[in-house]
Amino acid sequence: MAPYYTVAAFLVLVAMGVYVIHRLNAQESGRVLAHRSTGLLHGLRRLRRSRTADRPDRTPPPRP
Known part of the structure; x- marks a missing residue:
């Protein structure tokens, strides 16, 4: 029998x-925009953007 890995x-x-075939079928039927996302990279960009959106400005506080 073949090794487990x-x-x-x-x-x-x-x-x-299976994921790629379903994704292509969804694009052909118009349920998914064809060039909207680039898969994993799009998800990473979205996470990075949400983290920076919650961060306050990096400007120093005004001096008294």
């Missing part, structure tokens, strides 16, 4: 293929 890698590849 090869079976795990195969299952990950199958899951990625």
